[in-house]
Amino acid sequence: MKISPRHLLAIFCLIALCPVQLYAQIQDFAAFDRLAIVLGENPSEAEKRVAELLKDRILEKSPISITINQALSEKQTDGLSILLGRPENHTSLQAQFVKHRIRNLTELSPGPEGFLLQNTETNILLAAGIDERGNLYAVGELLRQLRYGKDQILLPENLLVRSAPAFEIRGTQFGQSGVAKNLAKVRSWTEEETQRVILDYALAGANIFSVDEGPMYEFIKSYGLMTQGGFGANTAPEAKNPKWGAFESIGREGYICPSVPEARSYMLEKFEVFAKEAPDYDLLKFHGGDGGGCECDRCDPYGLTFIRLVEDMATIFHRYHPQTRIYFTNQKFDNADDQAIFDYLNEKPREWLWAWGYGPGSDATTWQPGHRQTHRMDLFRYPGFGPYGLYPKEITRQMPARHQLVYYNEITHWKYAQHAYIQMYPRADKNGNLPPHWGHDVYERRPDQYLTQVYNRLTFFAWPRHYHRVFNDLLRYGVGDITHSSGNHDHFNQWMWQRLLWNPRASVEEMVEEYAKNWFGPEAAPLMAKAIFQLEENMEEIPGNPLPEKEGIQHYYELVAESGKLMPENWRQNNWLWRMYMQKAALDRYIQLMVSQQVSTQSGIEDIIRKNASDQSLQEALLLLGKANDESQEMRILKAEAQRLGEESDRIFGTRSEGFFNLNHDFIGLGWMDRQIRRALASKGIQRQEFIVLITDYENPGEGGQYDNLGTANHAPNVTFGYPYDHGQPYLKEMLSEGNRPSQRSMHFTQDEARGVTLHYRNLDPTACYKVRMTLVRPWYQERYAMRMNQKSETVFADGKILAKNLELPLQMSDFFTFNIPAELTEDGELVIHFQKAEDVANGDRVTVEQWRNSGGWGTLVSEVWLIRY
Structure with missing residues (x-):
């Protein structure tokens, strides 16, 4: 030897x-x-x-x-x-x-x-x-x-x-994301670099890739690998006839209504051209929604309208490509749509169809914003392995045995996605249904509230334990997976998925160990394996352990840094991937230090004002606020390190963390404190004292009072109706001002229900007087959603009596509203506060209301409520 x-x-x-x-x-x-x-x-x-x-x-x-x-x-x-x-x-x-x-x-x-x-x-x-x-x-x-x-x-x-592989279908997508190019400002890959990404996944076990006709198709086939094409059955952005337009679930344009005969004929003619020019794909996928589909009454149930159109298209395609296997996805379909397809498949043999595809929005037993409008509540009687696997099992039970179930899993976003952090708790579906208690863990996984302000949905991340669980819950019912990938930021997730499709019995520890050895070498592998597990833990919001107290942030930094020292030069010199993990380490630590600094500033100001609320003290507090974002020496070093690593990873392989360009944030709501101090300076006497108390003792409702912090995972014991707020679109910095305190950004809401958010107080002092103070704010919407968002106000009731009619909520930046409660309302020791939507909100035909709901419509909205005895 x-x-x-x-x-x-x-x-x-x-x-x-x-x-x-x-x-x-x-x-x-x-x-x-x-x-x-x-x-x-x-x-x-x-x-x-x-x-x-x-x-x-x-x-x-x-x-x-x-x-x-x-x-x-x-x-x-x-x-x-x-x-x-x-x-x-x-x-x-x-x-x-x-x-x-x-x-x-x-x-x-x-x-x-x-x-x-x-x-x-x-x-x-x-x-x-x-x-x-x-x-x-x-x-x-x-x-x-x-x-x-x-x-x-x-x-x-x-x-x-x-x-040999355990699953027949093992594939993914490839390419650079718009986030990488536009926000992380990376260079474009060369053709050779794109080919390398394909081969990296192929060497891990992938056998099929989603690709368009052209050089990359030929490259994939030259290695004996398979290809997949795709077609949107009602996708036609070029068709400008307004009479043809579909009523897509969130109102997106570019789709035709298949129930309009002329529009349907147009799509078949368009598809004929596609079929003639297409290469011999091994698989062809027709996606049903996300986006696409039509919600109009003529198409209802859309599942049947869709599958009949796909059958006609499959007939055309098989004339030119008889060996191509056809499948569809039921993304964003509802229960009636799916049942119509089951009935269609069972009516007679449908030999043109190979498989049912299962992608984002396909699951009838999990709640996702903007996705399914109804759910299969009958499947929840016994939980089995949990909510992820219930519907795939039902699909295989109902459809004929000749058809397969193939997955199109989305493992590319870390928040607001199929198996990602839900971001906020699920809202009730169209039938008013919510998930059962035993499935709550899926929705209680939330992103760290500070890290989520910096990193895009398409940020660099690795989730070994969670995605290992998802894989094992789902894949037992299918023949494989062609995962959705929006870039190269999901490198670990995609690589592990291909390895699990080869060997699903491998433990998550074995997967991470193999990945670390393959990409960082045997010397660095043990530390990198620990770092990857730590990274997954760091990204999650942990109750009682906020980001400033997370020791795992520093531990992850040390693990990745030390692994780089252990890596021999032949492994380290062009290792863009290690540099991406190290960038994440430096940026997370920078964010942790900045949040800690802002928290320290807030505490210092509270102490100053608590001791002395004079004009001089308030002016001193404003000066401290002005320095809250000044970088320490350690922060400057970390930022420089992240910049250098990003420049290196971009040079080596066109990758970089977009988070580097998005570090300037008001993480804890110091903007609110600034406004409150200035209000105190401009006021006198009791009014000034009220402003001061909110600065120094914010949540305290006083003796005999009660405070409810509405929103996901917050303490709101008096809330009896409403859901933690989910706006139906990815979190954007512009939606709500970062100047709001975290408790002001989080809220409960209702949609088109006649009943609004409700709080029920008991065991009140029947001889006391009470007042109610509430924090209200409404979000800004992107242009594509704003056109249907007419809600601005709500009416506030106390035991059925109006406290405020059509009260307008402030846009983006919250404010307080206080109302005295008539004494006779609390004589029985109880009080019900409820909100009611404006009369002109969520009115109209079924389709209009559904689009409003699906794109984040709210009827009533409230962030915090203090019941104060005086």
Whole structure:
């Protein structure tokens, strides 16, 4: 066994870090400084490409001599020979199978697309694929097994892997996101870099990619991989006839109504052109919604309208491409839509259809903003493994056995998405239904309230534990997954997904360990594995442990930084991925320090004013506020580090954290304090004292009073009706002013219900007088939603008596409203405060109201309520 002194030193360092586990992994390695990749006598073009890929990937980390031959040289005795290919086309491979009595590769052992990786002699390694893709996956496993010295490669001496994928369909999308280009300001990938991303996922086990016709399609097919095309059955932004327009679920334009005969004919003609020009895709997907679809009465149930149109299109496509398998997705369909499709499939054999596709908004047992309007409450009687798997199981039960279930899972956003942080608690659906108590954990996962202000939905992140759970809840019912990816920020999630589609029994610890070794090398892997788990924990809002107190932020920073020091130069020099994890570490720590500084400023001001509320003290407080965002030396160092790392990762691979360009925030609502201090300065006597008390003792309702902080996971014991607010669109900085305190930004609301947000107080002092103070604010909407958002006011009632009629809520920046409660209303020791929507809100036809609801309409809205005894 030949091991260089430098590598021996690395081995001893690793043993010191984890003596038992790591020593067992590295003690039996053979070292080689020469490598011959030996193909069969008549290799296919795909086999030649795979051989070149293996050569190129090894040379990136080791300068050893590598040749690609089509015959095994009898003279080569001091190097490693890798016999790569399919045994039936490779005489040398066949000879090794016979000589060492190796079982032939079959459809059951290892299985379709499988391979054998085995060293039969000291310097001979078999990399035998059952088919062309099997060769590619053999190379992927070999690259994961290799270790690199300064001028040698090291291979386990007793290597034996006979493996095949567990799922038939394993794929994703690829490319750079608009967020990366516009917000992170990265350079565009070259064609070679795009190809590299495709091959990275293919080496992990992917076999299909969503792609348009063109060079990238040809590149994917050249490796024997599969392709998927897509078509929106009612997507036609170029069609300008207003009579053809669809009533899309949130009012988006660019879609036609399939129930308009002329519009339907137009779509079939458009599709005919698409079918003629399209390449021979292996799969063709028709998405039903998100966006798309039509909510009008003529289309109802839209599921039936949609599937009949798709059938006509499939007939056209199969005339040109008879081997392409067709599937559809039921995104944003409701219960009636799905049932209509079940009935259609069971009516008679639909041989044109291969599978039912399951993507964002397809699930009838989870609540997502802007997605399904009705849910299958009958499926909740017994929870089984939880809400994620209930509907896939039901789909496979109801549809004919000839059809498959294939997934289109969304694992690319960290908030406001299919399996991401819901961001706020779910609202009731059209039938008034909410999820059962045992499924609440799905919705109580919330993003850290400070980190979410900095990072976009498409930020760099890794979620091993949560997505491992999602995968295992869902994939047991399907034949695979072609995940939705909006960029390269979801690198870990997509990579783990492909590996789990190959080996779903692998533990999350095994997945993270393999990922860390594959991308950062064996020296850095143990620390990077710990860092990835820590990152997932850091991103979540943890009750009782706000960001300034999260020790995991600093721990993650130290883990990633130390792993970089352990990484040999051949791993570290062009490692854009490590730089992305390190940027995240520096930026998270910067944010933590800034939030801590703002909190300290707020506390300091409260102390000053609590001791002395003179004009001089208030002026001093304003000066302190002006310095709240001044950067400390540590913060400046972290920011410079993040900038340098971002410039390096952009240069190396066109990636960078967009968070670097979005660090300036009022995280805790110091803008509110600034306004309150200025109001106090401008007032005298009792009025000034009221302003001061809110600064120094904000939540305290006084003796005999009660305070409700409405919103998700907040303490609001008197609320009896309403839902924590969800506006139906991703959080935008402009929607609510950051000058609001966090408690002012969070609220309860109702939609088109006749009954508004309600609070019921009990055990009041019947002899006392009470007043009610409330915090109110309304959000700003993007232009595409604002056109249907006419709600501005609400009416406030106390035990049915009007306290304020058509009270207008302030836009974006909250304010307080106080009303005296008539004494006779509390003589019985109880009081009901409720809100009622304005008369002109959520009126109109069914479709108009549904679009209003789906895009975040609110009828009543309230942030905080104090019941004060005086």
